[in-house]
Structure formats: structure tokens, C-alpha cells
Amino acid sequence: MIIAGVAAAGALGAVLRHLVDRLVQRRIRSGIPLGILLVNLSGSLTLGVLVASGLRHGIPTAWVTVAGTGLIGSYTTFSTFAFDTVRLAEADRRAVSLLNVVVSIAAGVGAAAAGLALGSLG
Amino acid sequence: MPAVRSRPGPPVPELPLRIVAIAAGGSLGTLARYGVDRALAQGGPGFPWATLAVNVTGSFILGLVVTLTTGRWERARFVRPFAVIGFCGGFTTFSTMMVEIAQHGQHGRVGTAAVYLAASLVGGPAAVVVGMALANGRILPLPGDRSIPDPDDLGLLYPDPDPDPDRGPDRDPANDPDVDPDRVTR
Numbered sequence: 505m506i507i508a509g510v511a512a513a514g515a516l517g518a519v520l521r522h523l524v525d526r527l528v529q530r531r532i533r534s535g536i537p538l539g540i541l542l543v544n545l546s547g548s549l550t551l552g553v554l555v556a557s558g559l560r561h562g563i564p565t566a567w568v569t570v571a572g573t574g575l576i577g578s579y580t581t582f583s584t585f586a587f588d589t590v591r592l593a594e595a596d597r598r599a600v601s602l603l604n605v606v607v608s609i610a611a612g613v614g615a616a617a618a619g620l621a622l623g624s625l626g
Numbered sequence: 627m628p629a630v631r632s633r634p635g636p637p638v639p640e641l642p643l644r645i646v647a648i649a650a651g652g653s654l655g656t657l658a659r660y661g662v663d664r665a666l667a668q669g670g671p672g673f674p675w676a677t678l679a680v681n682v683t684g685s686f687i688l689g690l691v692v693t694l695t696t697g698r699w700e701r702a703r704f705v706r707p708f709a710v711i712g713f714c715g716g717f718t719t720f721s722t723m724m725v726e727i728a729q730h731g732q733h734g735r736v737g738t739a740a741v742y743l744a745a746s747l748v749g750g751p752a753a754v755v756v757g758m759a760l761a762n763g764r765i766l767p768l769p770g771d772r773s774i775p776d777p778d779d780l781g782l783l784y785p786d787p788d789p790d791p792d793r794g795p796d797r798d799p800a801n802d803p804d805v806d807p808d809r810v811t812r
Contacts, residue, residue, distance in 0.1 A: 507657065514656020515649035518716045522648050547721035555725055573663065573722075578656040582718035583710075586685040586750030587692065590758075593751075605747065608720075616724035617732070 506566050513574025521579050535600045537588045540581065541608055547580035548612045552619020560624050636695055636703050644707045651712015655684075659717050671733065674726045674742055677719065682749040684718035689757025 525539030532538055551572055558568040585608060592601035638644065659680045666676035691709045695702055723746060730739035759765050 507660070510660045511653045511657050514716045515653035517656065518648050518652020518712050519645055521715060522645075522711055544720040544724075548724035551721040551725050552728065555729075569660075573660055574656055576721050577659060577719040578652050578716040580720035580722075581715040582681040582720045582723060582746070582750060583684040583688040583714040583754075585720060586681075586754050587688050589751045590689070590754045609743065609747070612720065612724040613727050613731070616721070616728040620725070620728055620732070 506569055509566070509570035510574040513570050514578040517575045517578030521581060535592075535597065536604050536607070537584075540584050540588065541604070541611075544580045544585065544608060545611050545615050547576050549615040549619040551576045551580075552616040552621075553623040554619075556620045556623025558623075636706060639703045639707065643704075647704045647707035648712040648715075651708040651710075651714075652716035653712075655713040655716030655718075658713075659719065671730070671735065673738060674723070677722050677726060678742065678745055678749065681718045681723065681746055682753045684714045685750040686753035686757040687717075688714040689754035690761045691757075693758045693761035 521540075521543050524543050528539035528542055529537075554568060554572050554576065557563065558572075585604075589601050589605055592598070592604065639647070662680050663676045666679065688710055691705065691714070695705050695710075723742075727739045727743055730736070730742070756765070
């Protein structure tokens with residue numbers, strides 16, 4: 505049952521990521537891959553909330569696994585982030601590449617910590 | 627994926643078909659990550675090997691597939707949505723990595739968090755570069771003409787029904803190289 509849930513949630517997460525990315529990239533022209541950045545930051549915040557409130561309220565592990573590992577895990581992505589880092593550096597836009605890494609990591613850890621704090625409140 | 631927009635690539639399928647390919651790839655990638663997670667989970671505050679492993683491996687696969695679909699599989703319309711956006715995107719994860727770093731930091735394990743972050747930030751892009759180099763034949767030179775069959779090319783499966791349009795339907799079987807196996811000249 506968990507496996508079926510993880511598979512379905514993973515499909516949904518990947519499609520959601522593509523749609524959000526497309527929406528952002530179409531509206532805002534930017535050197536930084538803003539679509540994936542928004543996806544990764546919102547996912548980090550949400551996963552933080554889920555993990556902390558799951559522990560606090562004793563949400564069944566199966567639910568946390570399907571929503572966390574399945575949906576949010578698939579929604580966010582590391583491989584595109586790594587590829588963008590290489591692509592921007594190879595295109596002689598090393599400053600943009602570095603900026604994307606610094607912003608993604610700093611804001612990502614911050615969002616996850618904020619999510620963990622939020623989730624352990626309520 | 628914004629990453630592939632700056633270079634010419636295969637044509638993009640229409641949104642509904644693309645969604646199906648992304649969903650299928652995402653489902654498989656997420657299941658694979660769940661499997662690695664289960665296999666490598668230590669059930670404690672140990673080093674997050676599972677996430678590091680999927681993120682580095684997924685980055686390698688992405689570099690490999692993006693390069694192959696840019697240079698060779700130009701007509702493979704569904705390879706990128708399925709393998710790159712779907713599978714690699716679902717297999718790798720950013721949010722889990724961020725929550726793991728935040729948790730290690732909050733529990734005073736700053737060293738573990740720093741080593742994990744450094745390994746991911748060096749290992750991921752390095753894996754992309756290795757994948758791209760491998761696809762370009764810079765690591766293991768492929769023998770022969772290095773052309774890889776187009777997986778979407780149905781011509782490989784269904785031979786052209788009329789290979790020579792100049793030849794009429796009432797051709798002489800005696801002079802037909804397709805009939806006589808000893809006289810294959812094409």
C-alpha cells in the first residue's frame with residue numbers, strides 16, 4: 505500500500521514541479537532558474553513543517569512517507585539544480601551559477617529550519 | 627525544465643502527452659529513491675548516505691541523457707520529459723537534503739551537516755560533468771561511427787514498404803536484388 509502511495513505521489517510531485525516551473529519561467533525572464541528555485545524553496549519549507557508536525561502529533565509513518573518521500577521529495581529536485589550549476593558556469597556565467605547555488609542553499613536550509621520550527625509549534 | 631532551453635534539443639511533445647511521460651518517469655524515480663532510502667536507512671542520526679547517493683547518481687544520469695538527446699536522439703521527443711524531468715527529477719530530491727542539513731545543524735552536528743553539504747555540492751555538478759563527458763565519448767570512446775539508434779525511429783521496426791519509388795510495382799523478380807539473396811547490392 506505504501507509503495508502504491510509513494511508511486512502515485514511521486515507522479516503527482518513531478519507533474520506539479522513541471523507546471524510550477526513552466527508558469528514561473530514564462531512570466532519572469534531571469535538569468536537564475538527561478539522556477540526550480542521556487543519549487544525547491546517551497547518544498548523545503550513544506551517538508552520541514554510535515555516532518556516536525558508528524559513527530560509532534562504522531563501522524564502515521566505511512567502518511568508522512570507518502571507525502572514527504574513521495575510528493576514533496578519528487579516535487580523538489582537536485583539533479584536539475586546540479587545541471588543548471590554546470591550549464592551556467594560553462595556558459596561563462598559563473599557569477600550567476602554561484603549566486604544560484606548560494607541562494608538555493610542558504611534560503612533552502614532557512615526554509616527547512618523555519619518549517620521545522622513552524623511544525624513543532626502547532 | 628529551464629536547463630535545456632538555451633540549447634537546441636528534440637521537439638517538445640504537446641502538454642497532455644508530456645504530462646503522461648513526466649508522471650510515469652516521476653513515479654519510477656520516486657519509487658527508486660524510496661528503495662534506496664529503505665536499503666541504506668540507518669534509522670538514526672547518521673550520515674545521510676541515501677540522499678547523497680540518489681542525488682549524485684541522478685545528476686550523472688541527467689548529464690548523460692541531456693547530452694545524448696541534444697547531440698544524437700534529436701527526434702526522441704519523450705526521452706527528456708520521461709527520463710530527465712520525470713525520472714531524474716523524482717529520483718533526486720532537494721527538500722530532503724535541506725531538512726537533513728537543518729536537523730543535523732539543530733542537533734549540534736554542524737560537522738556532519740557541512741561535510742554532507744560539501745559532498746553534495748561537489749559531487750552533484752561533478753557527476754553532471756562526468757555524465758556529459760561520457761555521452762560525448764570523451765571517457766570511453768565508442769567504436770565505429772558512434773551513432774546510437776534513435777529509440778523513437780519506427781523505421782527500425784517497420785521497414786520502408788517501398789524503398790525505391792522509381793521502381794514500378796511490376797518489377798522483374800529475376801533482376802530484383804531484394805529477391806535474389808546472392809545479388810544484394812544495396
